[in-house]
Amino acid sequence: xxxxxxxxxxxxxxxxxxxxxxxxxxxxxxxxxxxxxxxxxxxxxxxxxxxxxxxxxxxxxxxxxxxxxxxxxxxxxxxxxxxxxxxxxxxxxxxxxxxxxxxxxxxxxxxxxxxxxxxxxxxxxxxxxxxxxxxxxxxxxxxxxxxxxxxxxxxxxxxxxxxxxxxxxxxxxxxxxxxxxxxxxxxxxxxxxxxxxxxxxxxxxxxxxxxxxxxxxxxxxxxxxxxxxxxxxxxxxxxxxxxxxxxxxxxxxxxxxxxxxxxxxxxxxxxxxxxxxxxxxxxxxxxxxxxxxxxxxxxxxxxxxxxxxxxxxxxxxxxxxxxxxxxxxxxxxxxxxxxxxxxxxxx
Numbered sequence: 246x247x248x249x250x251x252x253x254x255x256x257x258x259x260x261x262x263x264x265x266x267x268x269x270x271x272x273x274x275x276x277x278x279x280x281x282x283x284x285x286x287x288x289x290x291x292x293x294x295x296x297x298x299x300x301x302x303x304x305x306x307x308x309x310x311x312x313x314x315x316x317x318x319x320x321x322x323x324x325x326x327x328x329x330x331x332x333x334x335x336x337x338x339x340x341x342x343x344x345x346x347x348x349x350x351x352x353x354x355x356x357x358x359x360x361x362x363x364x365x366x367x368x369x370x371x372x373x374x375x376x377x378x379x380x381x382x383x384x385x386x387x388x389x390x391x392x393x394x395x396x397x398x399x400x401x402x403x404x405x406x407x408x409x410x411x412x413x414x415x416x417x418x419x420x421x422x423x424x425x426x427x428x429x430x431x432x433x434x435x436x437x438x439x440x441x442x443x444x445x446x447x448x449x450x451x452x453x454x455x456x457x458x459x460x461x462x463x464x465x466x467x468x469x470x471x472x473x474x475x476x477x478x479x480x481x482x483x484x485x486x487x488x489x490x491x492x493x494x495x496x497x498x499x500x501x502x503x504x505x506x507x508x509x510x511x512x513x514x515x516x517x518x519x520x521x522x523x524x525x526x527x528x529x530x531x532x533x534x535x536x537x538x539x540x541x542x543x544x545x546x547x548x549x550x551x552x553x554x555x556x557x558x559x560x561x562x563x564x565x566x567x568x569x570x571x572x573x574x575x576x577x578x579x580x581x582x583x584x585x586x587x588x589x590x591x592x
Contacts, residue, residue: 258551266453267572271498277491290483308466314480316447316460326471327385328358339386344560349388365562369396373404390421395557395568397527409439418442424529426451440465452492459485506530509571516581537565547583
């Protein structure tokens, strides 16, 4: 079952399986949504104000930002623009270092491209040499997620630069920075020198806007233009526009949530050390934990108790691994209690 095919009753439990903000959005977002007028709902939403606010937040000119209906739409736009095959030409290729967000490969195949998977190294260090070796004249996209999902391991800036320099003309690095609010290591300052890099950002994680679906693509205007042409007109709705502007104004809310995420990760690391579970220090808002052949049982028992975790055992290099969202501290304590109950009792 994919992340997009979960039964609706999961909204009733503690959702630690999709890396959402477990505390919800800023109260300012709710106030802004409640202030929407009937005459605003009846017309197509204006974007100039929210684009300007987003650009200021990211530290780029307005024309370097393209809003999308969730970062998923930005990924689909990139694959649609760059991977659609031309008659008589070889298939265009997307390189996906594994483990990775499943939508990279899915959208690449839907667009008609060929997916080139690069298998992970032990410890999940970024497989730079292997990625560089996979680049061909048909390469059009190299997907990189920093920090990685599902491992939380960061990708060195130098690795992104090396990939960017090796690409053929018309190819891009699609740098997914969905979790950068928790790591702080954005590539945005380097964009002027590396115009074949497009950065994907989302406001679903730290900002708690997952249910409203809004994200952004960031890059040089000439690089973004082919992607803009396949993004549907007015795909970002009025509620998302209003919510994002309010969310960006509440920096204190995001800072507090980021602080809780850091403390939650420390709690989970300590629990793993006590139990003797392999885990990876994460730069994101989740932790990947290897529990071995007990992964399925842990996920099932936790779900029965209303706590939803993500079994990632089917991902390359992640055999026996469970991914656990770390957000509100009390939520993490509840997850730790279940983990200790299930795994310690089984020993």
